[in-house]
Amino acid sequence: MSAPLRVEALGKRYGELAALADVSFEVAPGELVAVLGPNGAGKTTLLSILAGAQAPSSGSVSVAPRDVGWAPQQPALYGKLTVAENLELFARLEGVGDPGAAVRAMLAQTGLEARAGELVANLSGGNRQRVNVAIALIGGPPVLALDEPSASLDPAQRERLWEFVAGLAAAGTSVIFSTHGPGEAQRHADRVLVLDGGRLTFAGTPGELIEAAGGGDLEQALVGFLAVGSAA
């Protein structure tokens, strides 16, 4: 069992703007944690700091960036390379022992074997997102950071993605993902983190968030919770 992901007093400033302020939480091995919040709340900043794409202004992250598989919100892929070539490139850059085997495994796990030789530029948005996630997974990282992974997927692809991610979590991978869909968080996350204005305003289970907001579903609870936060 790998060590938990521990984030302590994390802060990120862009000049005068505080994108993140004093954010602390833990994600246990095998745990699925959803990050919720309005636009500009700091969700993408938080995940990119966990992945090492940005340096924090303050605070610390217990896991090294190379141990975090990261799927950014915009697929980070080369359109002029095929699916297999993209996977192989990142497998080699990650230093994977047997890149060929890792590529075949990822193609199988993401259901992209038939598209392996297609240029990424010719793929649909959903398939590009699947390749994006596959690249995040290719090094077999103990922590997975997914930034709105289901944003451009159709319902069937979405279900398939969450089945896949749940399987990874069941195998011990810590998964932290951001989403604009509270329903998705309610269905798939063990815990939710609510960010608002760069601050962590809630950390708990979906049920605890609903309870804190006084009932309803998670979407209603989140809206109510954020409204209370804004009024305060």
Add this chain to the structure above:
Amino acid sequence: MSWLLRKDLVILRRSRLTVATLVLYPVAIALLIGFALSRTPSKPHVDVLDQTPPGETVRVAGRRVTVESYVEGLFSGLDAHRVATRAQAVADVESARSVAAVVIPADIAAKVASATAQAEVQVLYNGNALEQSLVSSQLRSALAEANLGFSEQIQRAAAQAIDVLLRGGDLGSLGAPPDFVGLERLPALLRAQIARTPPGADRRSLEAIESFASFAAQNLGVSKRVLQTVGQPIRIRSSLLSGRRTPLDTFAVVVAVTVSLMFLAVLLAAGGVALEREENALARLVRGLVSREALLLEKVVLAATCSFAVALAMLAGVGAFVSLDWARVALWLAALACGALAFASLGVAIGALAREVRAASLLAFLLSLPLAFLALVPAGAVGRGFYDAIGAISFVFPFKAALQALDAAVNGAHPSLPGAVAHLLALSLVFGLLGRIGLRRAS
């Protein structure tokens, strides 16, 4: 880094149109610049309406100068076509068959001979301001040359007349005695006459005349040299202070190759770095998979290698048509390599600033072209202050240094190759650092 390089080569191989444009466009621009530099301007097509009577001459100092020879001299710098009537000349100019028409009036010979009224030719234009300026400039130049030739003929006639006055003989001009005694012989004749004349008023008069005749003979001899000096007060004697004289055609080759090297290296490096941002891959790469320095170095190596290969092939290809010193090929390689490195470094600095390939390419293009033209502005073509400003701008960008390096390598021109190479390496370092700063933000 090798995997990134391999990835970029695969992308380039699949971007055939881009690669073809990247190679063909700079080569085409380079060839055009080289062609323009190595060719003299074509002669503008001008109509000539000569209204003087056939065989008209001007008599100067006993010699006849034909108007025909004057007119031929006047139009030697133009593609002149004679027309018979003014209406035809006007029609040709209006229909743009000729950029101008020159009308030589019937009284030009009389005015030239009069030495009191200035002779005039009339020029009819119909083109734009640029064409008018071009034709006007060429006509002025031709007129100056023709006037010089004309004055030389007058000088020769005057010099012959002075010779006859000094040595005696037949002057051939109206009213002159047929075979008179020259001024040079006159003092001796007078001295003989003085010796035979008893002292008195007559002898004193003869002595005064002899004194004047001696003085006049001496000073009239000097006047021939004075005439030459007045005809051409200043003549040009060229001295090259240092370096070898670069023929215009080989300099044009150097310019053409440097332009190709610049465009290819700058555009490829800028596009390569910007592509990483455009594909959102930069953030994924620099989070520990590849350092920013290694990423920039890979782009510099790729762009510099490709541009070096194309420029070398171009230089070798042009060498088949222009005489180049192949014994200096090692110096070519050094100059091309350093130039490619500096241009590629400039490219990564531009690419690091841009968020997408199109913006990077546009920025690279907008920056490169004026830099090339500024570096080619010769001293004296603009004001001193402006030239100094151009020099300062050219110094902080690689085009002029690359041009000097290649000119030194190919033609042995001044300044020397080591200085230009050191300049290029310093610029490579500076632009590499700027690229690194520009790449601080990964997304």
